[in-house]
Amino acid sequence: MLSYVVRRLLLMIPTLFGIMVINFFVIQAAPGGPVEQTLARLQGRNTDATARVSGTGAGEVGGAAGGATTGTTPGSSGAAPRGTYQGAEGLDPALIARLEKLYGFDKPPAERFFQMIGQYLRFDFGDSFFRDRSVMQLVLDKMPVSISLGLWTTLIIYFISVPLGVTKAVRDGSRFDLWTSTVVIVGNAIPSLLFAVLLIVLFAGGSYFDVFPLRGLTSENFAELSTWGKVGDYFWHLALPVFSLVIGGFAGLTLLTKNSFLDEITKQYVVTARAKGLSERRVLYGHVFRNAMLIIIAGFPAAFIGVLFTGSLLTEVIFSLDGLGLLGYEAAINRDYPVMFGTLYVFTLLGLVMQLVGDLAYTVVDPRIDFEGQNA
Numbered sequence: 001m002l003s004y005v006v007r008r009l010l011l012m013i014p015t016l017f018g019i020m021v022i023n024f025f026v027i028q029a030a031p032g033g034p035v036e037q038t039l040a041r042l043q044g045r046n047t048d049a050t051a052r053v054s055g056t057g058a059g060e061v062g063g064a065a066g067g068a069t070t071g072t073t074p075g076s077s078g079a080a081p082r083g084t085y086q087g088a089e090g091l092d093p094a095l096i097a098r099l100e101k102l103y104g105f106d107k108p109p110a111e112r113f114f115q116m117i118g119q120y121l122r123f124d125f126g127d128s129f130f131r132d133r134s135v136m137q138l139v140l141d142k143m144p145v146s147i148s149l150g151l152w153t154t155l156i157i158y159f160i161s162v163p164l165g166v167t168k169a170v171r172d173g174s175r176f177d178l179w180t181s182t183v184v185i186v187g188n189a190i191p192s193l194l195f196a197v198l199l200i201v202l203f204a205g206g207s208y209f210d211v212f213p214l215r216g217l218t219s220e221n222f223a224e225l226s227t228w229g230k231v232g233d234y235f236w237h238l239a240l241p242v243f244s245l246v247i248g249g250f251a252g253l254t255l256l257t258k259n260s261f262l263d264e265i266t267k268q269y270v271v272t273a274r275a276k277g278l279s280e281r282r283v284l285y286g287h288v289f290r291n292a293m294l295i296i297i298a299g300f301p302a303a304f305i306g307v308l309f310t311g312s313l314l315t316e317v318i319f320s321l322d323g324l325g326l327l328g329y330e331a332a333i334n335r336d337y338p339v340m341f342g343t344l345y346v347f348t349l350l351g352l353v354m355q356l357v358g359d360l361a362y363t364v365v366d367p368r369i370d371f372e373g374q375n376a
Helices: 001-028 033-040 056-071 095-101 109-121 135-168 173-190 192-203 229-248 250-265 268-275 280-292 294-298 301-312 313-318 324-334 337-365
Strands: none
Touching: 001 109, 001 192, 001 337, 056 324, 095 173, 095 337, 135 229, 135 250, 135 280, 135 313, 135 324, 135 337, 173 250, 192 229, 192 313, 229 313, 250 280, 268 280, 280 294, 301 337, 313 324, 324 337
């Protein structure tokens, strides 16, 4: 098993490198980079993205702008240096060159990429263009919110789906199976976004009840609460966001659990176990459960990653939860490249590690599985 883990870890290196290469050059080709955003701001075109520009980088740009405006006037002639951005007319070429140097665009893309990779190997993600903080500090500050949403959502989905799927398989074709299938289909058909809005209207002071908070992960007086008070306050804030994610996430796992059980129940070893006189409970939970749950339990890491990175963005926006999803979205809108690439690197690396954890979970659930003898 050790050699398999080592091979998988070594395979992560070219995989991570390839993902970063593709995303780096795709993002570089997209219009509206950080220099363009800042130039638009200096020219007075305060778009939604540029209006939020703040921090040290913006301060340096402001100083550069102030020092450069004395020698130029709008509409003045003079060729801009090669590589300047569209929409830069009327600004001093020296200012544009300072902006490019400030954001690192005075170097060729290949040089910037390998410099970035060298820093990332040391987990040095640099500083945000438009926030006066390091990317690593931003990620660490936002991580607890996203992990809270992803972990509790995944756990609750499993606690609901696995027992429900097993019961549906045992009682296949009954009224219980029919009615629960209806509930599962309806729950799967409701978008998490729509259900989140409905929960706000009903229970967060929208139009009816004001029971749950609508902003943040903790209350303002969280530090003053007792230990149990902090626990209660934490889950009180999580209740609506997690419920909105759970309602649309348990359907697929429930049906997968049911189908896995039904597939195992028809196999020969189950018939043999029943012929030996074993009780139905012993057959189901002593033999069938382990084999049927193999793919379910081993898929937990991937399910967690899916909820963490893809399912929580809209939920974080709706419930004003400042997590990684919202951070990545704002970075993409503002073209904050260090935050974009830093979060992408962390997400990709964590995803690859969790895939390895999922493979190792197979051996925990079923020791008969041996990756050591496979060319994986």
